[in-house]
Amino acid sequence: MVWEKYNAVTVDRRYRIIVIHRTDLTIGFEARLPNKALFEQYLAFLRTVLPEVTTYREEVWKW
Known part of the structure; x- marks a missing residue:
């Protein structure tokens, strides 16, 4: 499963x-969410x- 490769999350x-990152924080992807409800969901x-x-x-998030 693809999700198993990711083991760190910056909130x-x-x-x-x-x-969502792998152990190496330079590998991953980010989601910018438009409102608090969607963010929490x-x-x-x-x-x-x-x-x-x-x-x-x-x-x-610095980058």
């Missing part, structure tokens, strides 16, 4: 950005498909 609540979805060992970091 930027200030700008409503969620970035997407984050909840990720928690169901990503491995249990996934690390979630809350910080402002």
